[in-house]
Amino acid sequence: NAGVTQTPKFRVLKTGQSMTLLCAQDMNHEYMYWYRQDPGMGLRLIHYSVGEGTTAKGEVPDGYNVSRLKKQNFLLGLESAAPSQTSVYFCASSLQGWITEAFFGQGTRLTVV
Amino acid sequence: EDKVVQSPLSLVVHEGDTVTLNCSYEVTNFRSLLWYKQEKKAPTFLFMLTSSGIEKKSGRLSSILDKKELFSILNITATQTGDSAVYLCALRTGTASKLTFGTGTRLQVTL
Numbered sequence: 516n517a518g519v520t521q522t523p524k525f526r527v528l529k530t531g532q533s534m535t536l537l538c539a540q541d542m543n544h545e546y547m548y549w550y551r552q553d554p555g556m557g558l559r560l561i562h563y564s565v566g567e568g569t570t571a572k573g574e575v576p577d578g579y580n581v582s583r584l585k586k587q588n589f590l591l592g593l594e595s596a597a598p599s600q601t602s603v604y605f606c607a608s609s610l611q612g613w614i615t616e617a618f619f620g621q622g623t624r625l626t627v628v
Numbered sequence: 629e630d631k632v633v634q635s636p637l638s639l640v641v642h643e644g645d646t647v648t649l650n651c652s653y654e655v656t657n658f659r660s661l662l663w664y665k666q667e668k669k670a671p672t673f674l675f676m677l678t679s680s681g682i683e684k685k686s687g688r689l690s691s692i693l694d695k696k697e698l699f700s701i702l703n704i705t706a707t708q709t710g711d712s713a714v715y716l717c718a719l720r721t722g723t724a725s726k727l728t729f730g731t732g733t734r735l736q737v738t739l
Contacts, residue, residue, distance in 0.1 A: 519670075548727075557632075558671075558716070558729040573726075605670065613660070613720040613727050619670035 518542065521606050521620035528596045528627045536591040536623050538606030546609045547589040548573075548617070549581065551602040558605065564589055565612070596627045630655040632730035634717050640736045645707050649733045651717030652699040661693055661700050664716040666732070671716055674702070707737045 519540045528534055538547065548563040560573030564583040578600060580592045589608075593600060603624050609617035631654040641647055651661065660678045664671035675684040677693040677700060684691050688707075693700045704711055714732040721728065 550729075555731055557731040558718075560726065612723070613662070616673045616676070617727075619672070621669045 544608040634730035
């Protein structure tokens with residue numbers, strides 16, 4: 516009953532460093548999403564995937580890349596971290612886009628110094 | 629550009645009070661409106677509304693959508709301290725994949 520699992524839960528990066536956030540779901544969901552949440556800004560969509568091997572840009576994709584090589588995993592990469600990417604990142608998944616309920620991971624708090 | 633506005637931004641009430649949270653929107657190609665509750669971490673799903681005037685209810689929580697006036701309300705009756713959270717409204721538009729969130733209403737229920 517893991518649902519949606521994000522790793523790591525916390526990370527501090529120096530400007531210019533790279534890292535990958537992992538999202539794993541065990542519900543056989545087709546759709547997966549990466550959001551960032553900043554104070555006063557709500558949740559903003561970074562990238563999403565409608566199935567294995569597919570990805571698409573959301574509202575705020577600049578500075579991020581994603582991959583969906585396996586159906587259960589959705590990776591979010593930061594190639595060269597910037598302080599503006601300090602945020603809480605949430606992964607979500609759903610069976611059929613937003614027609615069905617979406618489940619969120621517990622979030623990753625990333626600080627870029 | 630799709631727009632979702634929630635009000636109030638924050639609210640403090642006493643246990644037992646009834647609260648009404650508002651979500652107004654300006655979107656193209658409306659599909660549905662969703663409410664989520666976010667405590668310390670992950671948002672959890674509350675309701676999905678697609679049709680005007682049909683109330684969705686779960687225990688002390690209820691919600692209704694007005695597609696003519698472009699808003700939804702979330703009511704919580706007999707509030708409890710466990711209701712303290714940020715309540716998020718989100719609009720699904722166009723393709724099945726895009727969901728636009730409001731900034732949320734922070735509710736604090738005190739004893």
